[in-house]
Amino acid sequence: MQSICVPAGLVSSEIDKLDKSSREPHVYSKRDMVYSPDQPLHSLFAVKSGSVKCYTIDSDGKQQITSFHLTGDIIGMESISNGAAVTYCEAMETSMLCEIKLNRLFAQNFTGVDKNLLRLLSHRIGQRNTHYLNVVNTTAEQRVASFIMGLSDHLYEHGFSRNEFKLPMTRTDIANYLGLAVETVSRVFSSLKQKDIIDTKQSILFIQAPAELKQMAS
Amino acid sequence: MQSICVPAGLVSSEIDKLDKSSREPHVYSKRDMVYSPDQPLHSLFAVKSGSVKCYTIDSDGKQQITSFHLTGDIIGMESISNGAAVTYCEAMETSMLCEIKLNRLFAQNFTGVDKNLLRLLSHRIGQRNTHYLNVVNTTAEQRVASFIMGLSDHLYEHGFSRNEFKLPMTRTDIANYLGLAVETVSRVFSSLKQKDIIDTKQSILFIQAPAELKQMAS
DNA sequence: CGCCTGGTTGATAAAATTCAAAACTTGTGG
DNA sequence: CCACAAGTTTTGAATTTTATCAACCAGGCG
Numbered sequence: 262m263q264s265i266c267v268p269a270g271l272v273s274s275e276i277d278k279l280d281k282s283s284r285e286p287h288v289y290s291k292r293d294m295v296y297s298p299d300q301p302l303h304s305l306f307a308v309k310s311g312s313v314k315c316y317t318i319d320s321d322g323k324q325q326i327t328s329f330h331l332t333g334d335i336i337g338m339e340s341i342s343n344g345a346a347v348t349y350c351e352a353m354e355t356s357m358l359c360e361i362k363l364n365r366l367f368a369q370n371f372t373g374v375d376k377n378l379l380r381l382l383s384h385r386i387g388q389r390n391t392h393y394l395n396v397v398n399t400t401a402e403q404r405v406a407s408f409i410m411g412l413s414d415h416l417y418e419h420g421f422s423r424n425e426f427k428l429p430m431t432r433t434d435i436a437n438y439l440g441l442a443v444e445t446v447s448r449v450f451s452s453l454k455q456k457d458i459i460d461t462k463q464s465i466l467f468i469q470a471p472a473e474l475k476q477m478a479s
Numbered sequence: 480m481q482s483i484c485v486p487a488g489l490v491s492s493e494i495d496k497l498d499k500s501s502r503e504p505h506v507y508s509k510r511d512m513v514y515s516p517d518q519p520l521h522s523l524f525a526v527k528s529g530s531v532k533c534y535t536i537d538s539d540g541k542q543q544i545t546s547f548h549l550t551g552d553i554i555g556m557e558s559i560s561n562g563a564a565v566t567y568c569e570a571m572e573t574s575m576l577c578e579i580k581l582n583r584l585f586a587q588n589f590t591g592v593d594k595n596l597l598r599l600l601s602h603r604i605g606q607r608n609t610h611y612l613n614v615v616n617t618t619a620e621q622r623v624a625s626f627i628m629g630l631s632d633h634l635y636e637h638g639f640s641r642n643e644f645k646l647p648m649t650r651t652d653i654a655n656y657l658g659l660a661v662e663t664v665s666r667v668f669s670s671l672k673q674k675d676i677i678d679t680k681q682s683i684l685f686i687q688a689p690a691e692l693k694q695m696a697s
Numbered sequence: 698c699g700c701c702t703g704g705t706t707g708a709t710a711a712a713a714t715t716c717a718a719a720a721c722t723t724g725t726g727g
Numbered sequence: 728c729c730a731c732a733a734g735t736t737t738t739g740a741a742t743t744t745t746a747t748c749a750a751c752c753a754g755g756c757g
Contacts, residue, residue, distance in 0.1 A: 271685075328608075339602075340601070375597070379559055381560075382601060385560035386556055386604055390565075390566075391543065393607070393610070394535065394537075397543070397657075401745070429700090431703065431704085432705095441745080450704095451705070619712080645703075649736090651735075660713070661737095662738085668737090669737070701757100706749105707750085707751105708749070711746070712746080715741085716741070719737085720736080722733100
């Protein structure tokens with residue numbers, strides 16, 4: 262329990278000082294909403310297990326996914342600037358998240374926390390840029406390959422298998438995130454399977470030729 | 480001179496405490512590089528006049544623009560996380576930038592600076608998301624309209640004309656930024672001109688029907 | 698068991714890219 | 728200050744990529 266809600270990006274000596282509220286995980290069921298746009302929000306959330314998707318709804322009522330988050334991710338950083346959520350954030354499966362209250366963090370006022378938070382946000386800006394580069398000026402095949410590699414890398418960094426994992430999101434969600442039609446994503450998956458680069462069994466994905474996939478993604 | 484290098488996003492009471500080095504502007508000529516990838520970087524830069532573009536070079540040697548910045552923008556936030564620049568940053572015209580050294584900022588250690596920086600970075604994450612939404616799942620016409628409206632809004636917020644301004648970047652740069660071919664961007668400009676929504680004279684752009692343009696951008 | 702969501706596949710249509718050529722700007726040196 | 732070269736913008740036609748429409752299949756759940 263002590264370790265379950267350690268916010269990634271904060272060094273361990275600081276963790277003990279964090280308010281207890283930051284260490285109690287909350288369980289969300291599939292389709293539960295973590296937060297919604299315009300809701301006052303002065304916290305970050307650490308994804309301890311499961312997965313969530315963040316999205317906006319445009320004027321036509323159409324959903325647009327801005328990000329997916331898995332174990333080890335911290336979400337809600339874009340809300341700091343005006344103290345309110347700007348996206349919907351919804352659990353894609355049963356998930357555990359820890360709330361990290363910002364005012365508690367600031368009240369403690371120990372050096373290092375602010376800098377760590379800064380680094381965290383800075384890193385996120387870089388990630389957003391990378392994702393942007395992956396989507397702009399690339400073919401459908403490159404986008405999907407890059408998306409799969411991104412998941413693979415993230416899971417590996419958090420102690421999971423690099424070449425065999427469950428895709429928590431639907432093809433529709435992947436398509437939406439990558440700016441493609443569902444059918445296009447499905448066709449790319451089929452094509453990659455035919456080339457023996459990946460394989461799927463229900464929502465489990467197997468990467469059979471990581472090197473080839475990586476090259477496609479570049 | 481006192482006011483020329485005030486970093487936007489920091490409240491005025493804090494500015495006086497900033498190191499003098501943060502208040503001396505540096506002039507860059509067209510095509511001068513502000514920083515390059517992997518270069519150690521522990522500063523932000525405030526664009527006081529002119530404009531810059533930030534871009535990466537991919538494995539094939541192709542340039543990909545991640546952002547444009549005009550007067551009032553602060554750049555370099557994605558470098559905080561690892562102390563090194565991740566993109567090229569190049570002046571598109573004669574420009575003045577002020578360097579804001581982070582260690583001076585932290586050394587001062589007055590409450591508020593860190594929080595202000597956090598808000599700044601948080602806001603940037605939101606901006607990056609917004610730009611992403613503008614590019615994914617939109618037509619070429621929507622992207623260009625949204626791009627022009629974005630420039631117009633930014634310039635207006637900084638005391639310039641909302642409906643008549645110089646485009647500091649080439650069509651090629653706009654196309655690259657929006658993930659389109661140059662020819663497509665040119666065609667959209669032509670189409671908007673034919674509909675009397677905009678007009679151009681050399682690199683000066685006139686917005687003749689702001690309401691229509693805004694609607695297209697949505 | 699049958700409905701419903703999610704996934705796949707095929708045919709057609711739309712959008713944007715690519716290739717090619719010409720017109721226009723901008724910058725430079727005589 | 729003009730002329731020329733280099734870079735930029737525009738336009739047209741053909742091609743490619745992806746979206747859309749439509750049908751069908753599979754699995755999970757009431």
